[in-house]
Amino acid sequence: MSRLKNHGLTLFFGAIFLAALAGQAISGVALVNREQIEAGLTPITLAEYVTTSQFAVDVTENWQSEFLQFLLYILATVWLLQRGSPESKPLDEAGRESDEDQKVAEFSRPDSPPWARVRGWRLSVYSHSLGLVMGTIFVLSWFVQSLAGAVAYSEDQMRNFADPVSWTQYLALPDFWSRTLQNWQSEFLAVASMVVLSIYLRERGSPESKPVGVSHEATGVEG
Amino acid sequence: MRTPVLVVVAVVALLAGCAARPDGTDADAVAHAFYAAVAHEDGDAACALLAPSALENLESDSDEPCAEAVLDGDVGATLTERVPDGPATSVHVAGRAAQVVLPDDVVFLTVDGDTWRLTAAGCDARPERPYDCVIEGG
Secondary structure, three states, rough: HHHHHHOHHHHHHHHHHHHHHHHHHHHHHHHHHHHHHHHHOOOOOOOHOOOOOOHHHHHHHHHHHHHHHHHHHHHHHHOOOOOOOOOOOOOOOOOOOOOOHHHHHHHOOOOOOOHHHHHHHHHHHHHOHHHHHHHHHHHHHHHHHHHHHHHHHHHHHHHHOOOOOOHHHHHHHHHHHHHHHHHHHHHHHHHHHHHHHHHHHOOOOOOOOOOOOOOOOOOOOOO | OHHHHHHHHHHHHHHHHHHHOOOOOHHHEEEEEEEHHHOOOOHHHHHHOOOOHHHHHHHHHHOOOHHHHHHHHHHHHHHOOOOOOOOOOOOEEEEOOOEEEEOOOOEEEEEEEEEEEEEEEEEEOOOEEEEEEEOOOO
16 A cells, blocks of 8 residues: 555556546547448447557647647756746756755765766766656657658548648648647646746645745745 | 566557558559459449448439449549559558559549448549549548
């Protein structure tokens, strides 16, 4: 039970991610099969559907925007501040901060991660490892979105008796940018809302909120 | 060891899904088979290769059974003119749709079960618009 308690946040979000992905696949194949039956064609299986470009583009267009959102949030909050927001660092700590503040190299502690203890390429890589991994997942997801999107778009074109498009043609088409930007705008709105609303509003006990009684002016204080 | 087993099962299931899907060579073969049936005036064989919506539209537009409609009138004349005298110049497959460009025609196909069926034939290109086809599924 203590393992469940210690990893509850990861387990909860991992479980609802898988449930939502399964729900997306099941509702997606139901939608396709409705169209298949209406056209007098044989329905497809769930296993077939999850290998389609349609499913891949729908999944990855959302993934890329989520990872972009967190990548930008991770990087922007290094330098950009917001007075009164628990999402911001204190107003005098903008930037990469000192080695002492970051507890690296000679300022490391016995329990510091091994790559944080010694100067060199390992420290440089580890100092940006979160952004690098989030950025890599963003780029890969966006790339897969573009590949799968080109195939799904071509499939749609041919169903409507029009010519298919190449990947490079697809990159210049409104479909690619509409799918991309409709996801980006919602992520950026959510982040901006979180930064601003958390100045004035509270959720008791949440580390994403300031303590209920803390001033609206207090910056970089988490509950 | 449970996770690797699950992964293997999932991958096999996905590959099984892929393996059942007909490919571009099959689409090319169905397009040529359709025109071979037209050339041999075998309306039943030609209609067996049409998607249900294409067959229904052809019958309702012509007020004839498909096997006759596909060989009669403008449709029959257009298709007979376009019987290919060589291999396809290109075959595009995307998901469950395909386009086969023949020497004198462009046809469109969709996957139905484990085979391709024609959704459109006798198609002419139009600038900035879809092809105009003598047989068209809805």
